[in-house]
Amino acid sequence: xxxxxxxxxxxxxxAVVAPLFASKGYHSTxxxxxxxxxxxxxxxxxxxxxxxxxxxxxxxxxxxxxxxITLKQICATxxxxxxxxxxxxxxxxxxxxxxxxxxxLLVNEQQSLAPEHRRILVEKEREYVCIFKDLFGExxxxxxxxxxxxxxxxxxxxxxxxxxxxxxxxxxxxDLEGLADIFCEIFTRGILREDAATT
Amino acid sequence: xxxxxxxxxxxxxxAVVAPLFASKGYHSTxxxxxxxxxxxxxxxxxxxxxxxxxxxxxxxxxxxxxxxITLKQICATxxxxxxxxxxxxxxxxxxxxxxxxxxxLLVNEQQSLAPEHRRILVEKEREYVCIFKDLFGExxxxxxxxxxxxxxxxxxxxxxxxxxxxxxxxxxxxDLEGLADIFCEIFTRGILREDAATT
DNA sequence: AAGTCCCCAACGAACGTTCGATTGATAAAT
DNA sequence: ATTTATCAATCGAACGTTCGTTGGGGACTT
Numbered sequence: 001x002x003x004x005x006x007x008x009x010x011x012x013x014x015a016v017v018a019p020l021f022a023s024k025g026y027h028s029t030x031x032x033x034x035x036x037x038x039x040x041x042x043x044x045x046x047x048x049x050x051x052x053x054x055x056x057x058x059x060x061x062x063x064x065x066x067x068x069i070t071l072k073q074i075c076a077t078x079x080x081x082x083x084x085x086x087x088x089x090x091x092x093x094x095x096x097x098x099x100x101x102x103x104x105l106l107v108n109e110q111q112s113l114a115p116e117h118r119r120i121l122v123e124k125e126r127e128y129v130c131i132f133k134d135l136f137g138e139x140x141x142x143x144x145x146x147x148x149x150x151x152x153x154x155x156x157x158x159x160x161x162x163x164x165x166x167x168x169x170x171x172x173x174x175d176l177e178g179l180a181d182i183f184c185e186i187f188t189r190g191i192l193r194e195d196a197a198t199t
Numbered sequence: 200x201x202x203x204x205x206x207x208x209x210x211x212x213x214a215v216v217a218p219l220f221a222s223k224g225y226h227s228t229x230x231x232x233x234x235x236x237x238x239x240x241x242x243x244x245x246x247x248x249x250x251x252x253x254x255x256x257x258x259x260x261x262x263x264x265x266x267x268i269t270l271k272q273i274c275a276t277x278x279x280x281x282x283x284x285x286x287x288x289x290x291x292x293x294x295x296x297x298x299x300x301x302x303x304l305l306v307n308e309q310q311s312l313a314p315e316h317r318r319i320l321v322e323k324e325r326e327y328v329c330i331f332k333d334l335f336g337e338x339x340x341x342x343x344x345x346x347x348x349x350x351x352x353x354x355x356x357x358x359x360x361x362x363x364x365x366x367x368x369x370x371x372x373x374d375l376e377g378l379a380d381i382f383c384e385i386f387t388r389g390i391l392r393e394d395a396a397t398t
Numbered sequence: 399a400a401g402t403c404c405c406c407a408a409c410g411a412a413c414g415t416t417c418g419a420t421t422g423a424t425a426a427a428t
Numbered sequence: 429a430t431t432t433a434t435c436a437a438t439c440g441a442a443c444g445t446t447c448g449t450t451g452g453g454g455a456c457t458t
Contacts, residue, residue, distance in 0.1 A: 146391070191387055193345055
């Protein structure tokens with residue numbers, strides 16, 4: 001059955017390539033190296049992908065779609081805005097810190113894409129930020145949050161999470177749930193104790 | 200005057216190259232392009248630098264040293280730990296968001312360095328994190344902060360700041376001081392109002 | 399005479415990609 | 429049932445390009 005089997009192979013190749021790109025960078029990973037690591041000839045790769053850049057794009061695009069879908073699901077529930085926020089923060093942290101190899105690319109290799117592919121991802125990213133903006137809009141409207149520009153708050157959170165790729169390792173002293181809890185706490189309540197001793 | 204390579208020219212070249220590397224990435228910027236942009240022949244560049252990678256390293260190294268010096272100065276004062284924290288947060292935010300072109304490299308091009316150069320910068324980065332760790336240690340000891348693992352708090356903050364390179368532009372609706380204020384507020388007190396209405 | 403600064407031309411290596419051919423399985427035609 | 433046609437899947441070999449770097453040689457200053 002043509003099409004089914006090849007889809008498996010495509011996924012397999014992507015699974016091998018993602019960590020390669022993530023650890024050495026896109027431009028420093030050659031097609032020869034990819035072929036060797038996958039276990040096939042260099043030219044055979046072109047049976048599954050139009051070229052090197054397409055491999056990168058499809059990995060990034062899949063990761064982006066996946067995040068987008070879950071994010072929308074959470075926001076479509078009819079929880080209190082505040083609980084929605086907590087769910088989003090939690091999910092997003094676990095998603096990024098839990099699959100660093102694929103998501104590394106989303107953060108670091110945007111500029112390695114062809115302009116057309118880049119545009120597609122930038123568009124989805126915008127969609128992405130809109131979801132956050134709507135949520136923060138709700139929160140601000142019912143005076144749950146302080147008078148802080150929405151975008152700054154959003155980007156502050158995205159920064160916290162995206163940076164986990166650099167330092168966080170599963171199996172360390174903090175597990176994924178713990179990390180998500182801490183990020184929620186810092187982002188919503190801050191690191192200082194609430195009984196404000198000024199010393 | 201033998202032995203003294205024109206320090207001015209070196210700085211000038213670095214000033215041209217930093218934005219190039221920052222916008223297109225190290226590997227996608229060729230020596231030919233650098234030469235064209237600087238306005239000299241390709242081979243003339245080798246009069247000032249041993250090679251392409253050395254250009255990158257020296258830019259990154261300078262930026263790192265500069266941050267390290269100021270950070271140490273702030274922590275060497277005998278302010279209250281809490282005020283020191285505020286000063287550090289403020290400075291660090293302004294430093295990163297204020298010179299995105301050079302600091303972009305520090306965040307994104309670590310992996311483009313030769314292993315020996317990489318090791319030097321990683322060492323300085325460690326020194327860097329130690330300064331933060333000491334400061335947070337002080338704060339935790341006198342119960343100014345919550346019981347949050349120091350490293351997580353530190354990396355959360357570093358993430359917020361490093362990410363500004365991606366989205367923050369001077370001359371936009373939020374100026375540098377304002378941004379630093381907001382980051383301080385979020386990081387220390389969180390985005391939620393303190394009179395905790397749960398709706 | 400020495401050293402700085404710069405250019406032209408070229409080298410060798412590595413890269414992404416393409417071409418042509420071979421294999422094996424599947425489906426259609428005889 | 430046997431042949432034929434088709435097509436996915438793989439391979440070895442090579443192509444053309446671009447890259448970072450070097451060698452050699454001029455011009456100008458000290």
